[in-house]
Amino acid sequence: MFRPRPIPPKITNGYQPNTPEIQGSEGLKPPPAPRIPPVARNVSLRRELILALSPVLAARQDWVSNDDLAEKITSLVDKILHKADL
Incomplete structure (x- = not known):
């Protein structure tokens, strides 16, 4: 009797869950690492x-308020x- 092909495991972010090892041409190898999106x-x-940069700028400009310092750090x-260009 005809059997349907097995369904491959679902891939989430380049990672196959529940697959401890993948059989490749060169033997067993670990599963691929999860991908980190560029935005993250x-x-x-x-x-x-x-x-x-926070402690460096805070030490150089101890007279600046925390809000001004935070603004300078984030703009820098x-x-x-x-x-x-990231």
């Missing part, structure tokens, strides 16, 4: 830059990301 990558990079990070 830019957001996390922006957050890392803000956290890295935006300029860096724009120059890097």
Whole structure:
């Protein structure tokens, strides 16, 4: 009797759940890593830059209020990301 083809596992963000190993021509290999969308990558990079620059700018400009300092830091990070074309 005729059997339908098995349904392949659903792929979510480039990752196949419930597939511990995939049989390839060179043998068993781990499943592909989940992909990080470029927007999320830019957001996390922006957050890392803000956290890295905050103490440096705060030490140099201790007379500036927190709101002004936050505004300067975010504008500086935006300029860096724009120059890097990310």
